[in-house]
Amino acid sequence: MSLRQSMAGLHTWGGLLPSWLLYVIIFTGTVACFDKELERWMRPALHDDSSAQLTAEGARNWVMANADKDLHAIWMRGPNEREPFWAVHWMTNAGEQGKAMLDPATGAPLAETLGGQFFFTLHYNLHADTLGMYVVGLAGMFMLVALVSGVIIHRRIFKDFFTLRPRANGQRAWLDAHNLFGVVGFPFHLLLAYTGVVVFVASYMPAGGQVAYGNDQEAYFTEVTGSYHREEVGRPAPPAVSLDGLLRDAQARWTGAQPGWIVIEHPLDASAVVAIRRADASRIGDLGGTLSYDAATGELLHVQEQPPFYRAYSWMVGLHMAQFGGTLVRALYLMLGLAGCAMVVAGTRVWLRKREARAVPGVALVRALDGAVYLGLPVASLALLWANRLLPAELPWRASGEGWTFVIAWLAVALWSALARHHWRLALRSQLVLIGLLALGLPLLSLLAAPNGHLLAALPRGDWGLVGVDLALLAIGLIALIQAWRLNPDPVARPARRAPGRLEEAL
Amino acid sequence: MDMTLQTRRLSVASRVLAALVGGYGLAYGCTAFLSVYLPLARPDRVALAGLLCFAVWVVGALYAFGARSATRAWLVIGGLALLTGLCGFLPTELRTRP
Incomplete structure (x- = not known):
């Protein structure tokens, strides 16, 4: 078997298996x-400009x-333009965590x-804590392997950049789409x-x-990050x-830069x-410069200096x-992220x-998973x-209610896709209509439920954060409905334009 | 025919394991090796080795499938993992120098 053939097999199967998980992570x-x-869209209390008192x-x-009285550490972040509220998190000595938005x-x-x-x-742990974090990491490794093996099997990477034949037979068109989104997004996907x-x-x-540290975690973290710790x-x-006095002192030392997270270690x-910590949105990575003060005297104990390669790490994390x-960079990331979703779906x-006509085992499963995940999420x-x-808003279980709605809606679509796998075009069409109606309905619902946050209120105020979310929802809704309308529920199979080459055979 | 199918399946399973387990072992060994022998201060040796380790794993995983045989893949990946790991962990004085 040639290298390209073995890489093609790796790309096909190593790409297919994590597809649905990767889609969840990328989406x-x-x-x-x-x-x-x-976050602000979901918190109507923050929709009107209110002056910060806290x-x-x-x-x-x-x-x-x-x-709880047994506090081990507190993390706090003050209001800023995108997050106009106080976020406070804490952990007890027993390891219990709590948080509140004030x-x-x-x-x-x-x-x-x-x-x-x-x-x-x-995105980063599937709401499954440490285990989820490892699962996401492994999925990331699969993605890296799929990306590199995808390049190796690619004969005509430049030509494919300009090739999309949507009217070709299904497999050819999807392969073009997979290549197009894969090639356009490749540097971004590899980097991310x-x-x-x-x-x-x-x-x-x-x-x-x-x-290098004999497994001494404390020494390892302190030295590598150049930070400070006191037993x-x-x-x-x-x-x-006074914390406010310390914040003023920090800003003076940074010649005006804004503070980000404030950490109080064993406050009792x-x-x-x-x-x-310093917040500087003009730089890609965290520059360090965290100031550590004695909580009782206000004496400056330590100024963080990141070792050069920890700074490289911070830069890479910042890029991610x-x-x-x-907004421009985030919008670009959004578009390239969507290209990533499209690449996975087309893959x-x-x-x-390639396998539908041959009734290969697994076709029904893959089709059901496609519907369950690509539309369910x-x-x-x-x-x-x-x-x-x-x-x-007063409901004490509002957050868990939202969570259960998410879970039940996803399970319902998954069940629907599994049951309708033999009428999958009809199911796909109905699910697209559902997405369209849900998305278009939200800005309308906000007219009633978010008196200061709906389009008509936010637009005159020039509140582009809220306007942007509603406009995106309208765009998603329209695109989903147009796609549902265009989707042919009963296609006549078109003959292949040419015989598939050997490489495609291997895919 | 059955025999060859079964051998092929075993070979693929072996390569998958070589890519996942062997590849991680190779990345682990190389991280330990670079954390000790890079001509840098200790925090920089460890940080740079960590940044590179995933590229090592990717190369190892690709090699597991590109190698002429599964046995060869295991020999190269496992051998390098063992070699780099031993070189990293054995010199106890050297490895924790500042």
Whole structure:
């Protein structure tokens, strides 16, 4: 077997198996380009401009008063343009975690919702914590292998750039589409798959810490990131110095740069440290410069200096996270992410079209999985947004209600696709109509449920974050309906224009 | 015919394992090796080795399928993994130098 043939087999099967998982990861990552805009869209309390009253001091006091008494660490982030609220997270010594989003105007917790964060978390750990993080990492490795083997089997990478024959027979057209989206998006997909697995390198590849630090995690993290850590001393903490004063001091030292996350380590112990991280959206990677203060005296203990290759790591993580360059960069990431979804979808369609006529085992399964995942996830995501708008804000279980709506909607589409696998064109058409109606309905529903956030209210205000989400929903709805209308429910098989070559035979 | 089909299946299964397990082992060994022998300070050795390790795994996985036989794939991947890993972990003084 030649190298190209063996790589073709690897590309076909190593690409097919993780297809549906990769689609979930790429789709949610694409949505997460605008997770912060979606977060605000899902929190109508933040739709009108309100002046920030809650200070860092107030946010800390809220945690000290409302969290468990056994606090190990607090993470807080103040309001900024895209996220106009206080986010506070905490962890107890027993390892229990809590979080709240505080309204900057009133200081009270915002109404429960999963928020845009839901898609981001689904993207990197499938809401399955450590296990999910490893599964996503393995999927990333499969993607890298599929991308590289895809290039090796590609004879005419330049020519395929300009080749799309939508009227050719099904397999040829899907292969063209797979090649087009794969080739156009290739540098981006390679970069994002690689930087994606790099994010959790400390978990995925512990060899460096084990060999060079004798498996001492604390020493490893502190030295590699150039950060500061102080052990607990077991005495109660004296009264803390004002956090707002520390923030002013930090901004003065950074000559004006804004603070990002504030971390308070063991706030109830005399060794408490306040670490203030720098937020700089003009740079790709985190530049470091985190300032660590003694929580009681306000004395500056340490200024973070990233070692050069940790800075390279930060840069790669920054490239993945797309928090630089503003809306333009995020919109570009969104388009290339959609190209990634299209590449994955077209890839499984090539596999299917090649085998449909021969009744190969697995065709029905692949077809059912296609419907269940490729259409189930968008339907479930839209259903989640509907639940957000329909469930009253006061409801204590609003967030879990949204989650259950997502799960049930997805299961329903999956079941539908499995049952209708022999009438899959009809099912596909109905599911596209469903996506169209759900997407078009949301901006209308907002007219009733989000009095300050719907299009007619946000547009005159020039609130492009909210307007953008609604316009995207309208566009998705229209495209889905047009596709449903164009989809031929009863196609006449067209004869192949030419005999497939040997390489295509191997695919 | 049956015999050859079964041999082929075994060979594919062996290559899959060589790509997944062997490939990770190779990446692990190379990370340990580079974390010790790169001419850099300790945090930089470890950070750079970590950044490169996934490329090593990808190359290992591709080789597992490109190699002339599954046995050869295992010999090369497993051998290199063992060699780099031993070179990384054995010199206890050298490997934890600052």
